[in-house]
Amino acid sequence: MPENNDKHHIVPYKVYLYVLGGLIALTLLSIAITQIELGKFTVAGALLFAVVKTYLVLTYFMHLKYDKLYIKLMVVFVFAVFIVTIIITFLDYLYR
Amino acid sequence: MEHKIHTVQDHYDPEASKVGMWLFIFTELLLFGGLFIIYSIYRFMNPDAFHLAAGELNSTVGAINTILLLVSSMTIAMSTTALQKDRKGTAIILNEITVMIGIVFLINKYFEWGVKFDHGIWPGSSHLVETMSQGEILFFGLYFIMTGLHALHIIIGLILIVVTIRRIQNGTVHKDRAVLLENAGLYWHLVDVVWIFLFPLFYLIT
Numbered sequence: 001m002p003e004n005n006d007k008h009h010i011v012p013y014k015v016y017l018y019v020l021g022g023l024i025a026l027t028l029l030s031i032a033i034t035q036i037e038l039g040k041f042t043v044a045g046a047l048l049f050a051v052v053k054t055y056l057v058l059t060y061f062m063h064l065k066y067d068k069l070y071i072k073l074m075v076v077f078v079f080a081v082f083i084v085t086i087i088i089t090f091l092d093y094l095y096r
Numbered sequence: 097m098e099h100k101i102h103t104v105q106d107h108y109d110p111e112a113s114k115v116g117m118w119l120f121i122f123t124e125l126l127l128f129g130g131l132f133i134i135y136s137i138y139r140f141m142n143p144d145a146f147h148l149a150a151g152e153l154n155s156t157v158g159a160i161n162t163i164l165l166l167v168s169s170m171t172i173a174m175s176t177t178a179l180q181k182d183r184k185g186t187a188i189i190l191n192e193i194t195v196m197i198g199i200v201f202l203i204n205k206y207f208e209w210g211v212k213f214d215h216g217i218w219p220g221s222s223h224l225v226e227t228m229s230q231g232e233i234l235f236f237g238l239y240f241i242m243t244g245l246h247a248l249h250i251i252i253g254l255i256l257i258v259v260t261i262r263r264i265q266n267g268t269v270h271k272d273r274a275v276l277l278e279n280a281g282l283y284w285h286l287v288d289v290v291w292i293f294l295f296p297l298f299y300l301i302t
Contacts, residue, residue, distance in 0.1 A: 010180045011173070020170040027162050027295075031155070034300040046296035053292045061173045061285045063278070071118060078122045082129045089133055093140065 009066045019060045026053050110275040117279040121286050124249075128290050131242050135297060138234045145231020150302040152217070153239070157208050158299030161201050162291060168197035169288040172257065172281045182271045184264060191261045191277075194284065198254045205247050212236075239298055246294060249287045256280045 030049035034042055059065045064072055139146045175190035216223030219240050224233055260280045263269040269276045 011177055013174050013177055016170045016173050016177070020166060023166045024163055027159065027166070030296055031159055031300060034296070034302075043301050046300050047293075050292050050296050054289050057169065057285055057289055057292070061169050061288075062282055067114075071115065074115075074118060074122075078125060082126065085129070086133055086136070089137065090140075093137055 011060070011063070011066070015060060019056055023053055023056055026056075108273060108275075110273075110278075113275045113279060114282075117282050121282060124286055124290075128242075128245070128293075131238070131245070132293065132297070135238050135242070138231070138238065142229075142231025142234060145229045146235050147302055149228075149232040149235035149239075150298065152212075152215075153299050154208060154211070155299040157204055158295050161204050162295045164197050164201050164204075165288045165291050168194045168201075169285050171197070172284050176274065176277055176281055179264065179269070179271060179274050179277055184270070187277070188261055188264055191257055191264070195254055195257050195261075198250055198257075202247060202250060205243065209240075209243075242294060243298070246287065246290055249290070253280070253284045253287050256283055 026049050030046050033045045033049070038045060058075065064075060171190045172194045175187045175194070178184075178187035178190055212218065217236055218224070219237055224236060228236075257280050260269060260277050263276055
């Protein structure tokens with residue numbers, strides 16, 4: 001198995017601990033921001049925090065940072081397809 | 097010729113296993129993704145009813161469950177590190193912590209749903225159909241389907257982690273053959289990612 005050497009990247013425990021700290025901080029921030037009256041920006045604000053949290057989970061917990069490029073591209077592609085689907089669905093509902 | 101037939105075929109291919117797991121995760125993302133699109137369209141069409149109905153949910157329980165899942169994601173990620181360092185015992189304990197947190201999440205969910213049932217709110221309940229508007233019925237329908245489907249994924253993830261613990265104990269999953277643990281971790285993180293979106297959409301945005 002020639003790919004063994006780059007597959008065995010060992011992530012230190014403390015990296016995971018820092019990421020968890022970041023994720024919990026973002027959760028608390030997203031709770032705080034929805035308490036404030038921001039009108040229609042509340043939804044956008046809460047979702048922005050969710051997107052950043054997802055990025056952290058995908059990059060560190062799901063090891064994408066240490067994975068080969070083609071796996072990263074596959075994940076980006078699937079999320080792009082999903083976003084395009086949302087946009088098309090909303091265009092349909094807004095302009096029908 | 098003879099000895100070739102008797103060779104034990106070892107098809108262990110961690111990269112292919114990982115890609116297979118990712119492909120499966122993509123189908124899961126699109127499954128939940130479809131439900132998220134349904135949610136956003138109905139929210140867009142019934143903003144007031146969704147606002148009213150979301151007030152019924154307990155955001156404290158939602159926040160506690162969010163933090164529980166984040167911690168459990170960290171422990172299972174750490175267990176991969178432990179196994180790679182050949183610390184079998186630590187890896188098993190970290191997985192067991194993950195399982196326990198998952199069970200606590202489900203217990204919280206049980207009580208949360210129980211409160212809704214006590215208030216007469218469940219899909220198709222007479223209280224829901226007779227006293228609530230179309231938008232509120234849609235909100236609670238989506239709430240039960242999406243958190244229910246998510247809880248089902250928690251249960252599947254827990255079974256997968258328990259199987260992994262057994263495999264680590266009996267030595268079929270180890271330092272140089274860790275892909276089952278990595279894939280169980282990927283699945284558990286997927287469940288976490290879904291919850292990261294469920295929490296603000298149902299509990300925070302009111």
